[in-house]
Amino acid sequence: MQVLKGIDLNIKSGELVSIMGSSGSGKSTLLNILGMLDNYDGGSYTLDGKLIKDLSEKKAAIYRSQFLGFVFQSFNLINFKTAWENVSLPLYYQKVPRSKRKELALQRLEEVGLLDWAEHLPSEMSGGQKQRVAIARALIADPKVILADEPTGALDSVTSMEVLDLLKKVNASGKTVIIVTHENEIAAETERIIRLKDGRIISA
Amino acid sequence: MFNRDTWIEILQTILKNPLRYILTGISVAVGIFILVFLLGISAGLTNGAASMFGKIAINSMSLETGRTSLSYQGTKPNRRIDFSNYDFTKIKTDHKDEIPFGSAFERIWGIQMNWENESGNYSLAGANSSILELLKLDILQGRFLNMNDENEAKKSVVIGVDVYKELCKEKEVIGTLINIGGVQFKIVGVFKRGENRWNNRRCFIPIQTFHKLFSPTDRIDEFYLSTGDLAVSETVELEEELMSFLQTRHKVNPEDDNAITTNNNNVENAKYANIGVGIKAFVFVIGLMTLVSGIIGISNIMSIVVKERTRELGIRKALGATPSKIIGLILQESLLITVLSGFLGMIVGILVLELVSYFIELEYFKNPSIDFNSAMIALFILTVSGVISGLVPAVRAARLRPIVALRDE
Numbered sequence: 246m247q248v249l250k251g252i253d254l255n256i257k258s259g260e261l262v263s264i265m266g267s268s269g270s271g272k273s274t275l276l277n278i279l280g281m282l283d284n285y286d287g288g289s290y291t292l293d294g295k296l297i298k299d300l301s302e303k304k305a306a307i308y309r310s311q312f313l314g315f316v317f318q319s320f321n322l323i324n325f326k327t328a329w330e331n332v333s334l335p336l337y338y339q340k341v342p343r344s345k346r347k348e349l350a351l352q353r354l355e356e357v358g359l360l361d362w363a364e365h366l367p368s369e370m371s372g373g374q375k376q377r378v379a380i381a382r383a384l385i386a387d388p389k390v391i392l393a394d395e396p397t398g399a400l401d402s403v404t405s406m407e408v409l410d411l412l413k414k415v416n417a418s419g420k421t422v423i424i425v426t427h428e429n430e431i432a433a434e435t436e437r438i439i440r441l442k443d444g445r446i447i448s449a
Numbered sequence: 450m451f452n453r454d455t456w457i458e459i460l461q462t463i464l465k466n467p468l469r470y471i472l473t474g475i476s477v478a479v480g481i482f483i484l485v486f487l488l489g490i491s492a493g494l495t496n497g498a499a500s501m502f503g504k505i506a507i508n509s510m511s512l513e514t515g516r517t518s519l520s521y522q523g524t525k526p527n528r529r530i531d532f533s534n535y536d537f538t539k540i541k542t543d544h545k546d547e548i549p550f551g552s553a554f555e556r557i558w559g560i561q562m563n564w565e566n567e568s569g570n571y572s573l574a575g576a577n578s579s580i581l582e583l584l585k586l587d588i589l590q591g592r593f594l595n596m597n598d599e600n601e602a603k604k605s606v607v608i609g610v611d612v613y614k615e616l617c618k619e620k621e622v623i624g625t626l627i628n629i630g631g632v633q634f635k636i637v638g639v640f641k642r643g644e645n646r647w648n649n650r651r652c653f654i655p656i657q658t659f660h661k662l663f664s665p666t667d668r669i670d671e672f673y674l675s676t677g678d679l680a681v682s683e684t685v686e687l688e689e690e691l692m693s694f695l696q697t698r699h700k701v702n703p704e705d706d707n708a709i710t711t712n713n714n715n716v717e718n719a720k721y722a723n724i725g726v727g728i729k730a731f732v733f734v735i736g737l738m739t740l741v742s743g744i745i746g747i748s749n750i751m752s753i754v755v756k757e758r759t760r761e762l763g764i765r766k767a768l769g770a771t772p773s774k775i776i777g778l779i780l781q782e783s784l785l786i787t788v789l790s791g792f793l794g795m796i797v798g799i800l801v802l803e804l805v806s807y808f809i810e811l812e813y814f815k816n817p818s819i820d821f822n823s824a825m826i827a828l829f830i831l832t833v834s835g836v837i838s839g840l841v842p843a844v845r846a847a848r849l850r851p852i853v854a855l856r857d858e
């Protein structure tokens with residue numbers, strides 16, 4: 246089944262954009278392709294000058310860890326790992342030694358204001374805290390792009406704004422941030438809103 | 450693949466989720482325990498059979514006299530049969546191609562013996578020097594009787610190890626004199642035959658000396674005959690020929706099973722050898738089935754583990770884990786679990802065998818331990834089965850597309 250029907254989109258380095266659309270509009274599919282989590286059949290996708298198409302699993306894994314940081318609606322933290330261990334996991338796959346990983350992870354946790362929670366498990370934290378851990382994790386490998394899939398979908402409005410502020414801070418530090426959301430107030434905070442409907446861009 | 454960081458990661462995963470790994474581990478440990486236990490039991494039975502034959506030459510037979518139970522040619526039942534020197538010489542000359550050597554055997558169950566100031570009652574046997582080989586005696590000191598002792602009917606004696614301990618108090622005995630039934634004998638050696646105390650509370654003197662001093666006739670109780678390298682079937686024929694010769698000569702009814710009895714060790718040994726092969730085949734089949742079911746068990750549990758961890762593995766992939774990293778993780782986990790729990794099962798198995806051998810004393814069941822090689826084979830099988838059982842779920846985990854994994858709620 247064809248989900249995306251002609252997406253012509255260029256996101257510049259350092260942009261803060263949001264992708265909006267109702268369910269079935271193709272926004273998740275688009276994000277998955279951008280995140281190299283899913284393959285596509287037609288067209289082309291270029292990231293930082295590299296054509297991302299028909300990658301082997303291994304290649305995709307390497308690119309993902311080099312270029313991308315993910316933030317998910319359901320946080321996707323590993324429940325038996327402490328906050329700092331979760332944050333440091335991407336570095337494990339880049340063969341950074343454990344002590345160095347911890348040092349970097351603690352730095353990131355400090356940036357998101359959770360240094361005191363470093364040794365806590367996700368189950369001991371609130372939703373907002375978990376999402377901040379997830380953002381710290383997305384940042385740890387110093388990616389070029391942060392992909393956030395409904396990052397505030399599971400949070401109340403106050404926490405949502407805190408998380409959004411954090412993402413804006415990340416963007417201000419020079420990273421491209423792409424947020425998929427269906428909440429207008431979230432989208433309104435971004436520099437550019439890309440609206441999808443039935444697999445097409447209706448405004449960008 | 451085998452660096453410290455990887456192992457920390459794996460150990461953490463295992464320690465933080467103990468229940469599922471304990472379940473996996475138990476199935477492996479039980480499997481290996483059963484395998485080790487069976488191997489040990491089979492070794493015990495095989496060793497038992499071997500030790501039963503350890504005390505007699507396999508390629509030999511014995512003929513023993515008793516009392517008749519049937520009347521025959523005018524004789525009454527309950528008549529005592531005695532073999533004689535003539536019988537022995539005749540058998541040896543008539544069958545000199547089949548019987549390389551043999552020994553007569555005659556005994557007194559209890560006779561007074563004195564050594565220095567000690568005295569006691571022991572069994573005395575007259576035999577030929579070849580009894581050494583036929584009864585597999587171990588010479589602990591000195592020598593056994595030789596042809597010279599036989600030919601000159603010397604008063605030489607080889608004493609059993611228990612006589613040596615009890616009567617001679619383990620002192621220097623070779624060359625000293627011992628008084629047996631009022632006659633002075635010279636001790637030329639000390640022997641031991643197995644652990645049986647009756648065998649070791651006996652002294653051997655030449656049969657010629659025995660006949661001269663302790664027997665009014667030249668009666669002989671038993672013949673021990675070596676069958677050389679005859680096939681088992683040939684020994685059965687020989688046994689029948691000898692039997693019929695002795696029955697005719699001593700006027701024994703051919704139907705009489707008590708007057709003369711034979712014991713063909715060739716046949717007995719063949720029986721035990723068959724049982725040994727049977728036991729080994731049985732253990733092999735059971736062990737193999739246990740292992741296969743163990744492998745299927747681990748594989749199944751690892752599949753469930755992978756399914757349960759779909760989300761975690763998806764996260765790992767999204768964060769940059771390559772398929773080979775995922776395979777490595779699952780494989781090394783299953784390997785670690787199988788080897789650790791297998792080791793545990795092996796050690797418990799060995800301990801149980803030790804307990805069994807400590808508490809159970811049976812003639813046909815001895816030393817039920819597994820040797821180093823079997824243990825190594827078990828360990829090797831363990832490792833291989835660990836890899837095999839982890840392989841399928843590991844590949845499945847690696848193929849998992851992260852997007853599917855992350856959608857898994």
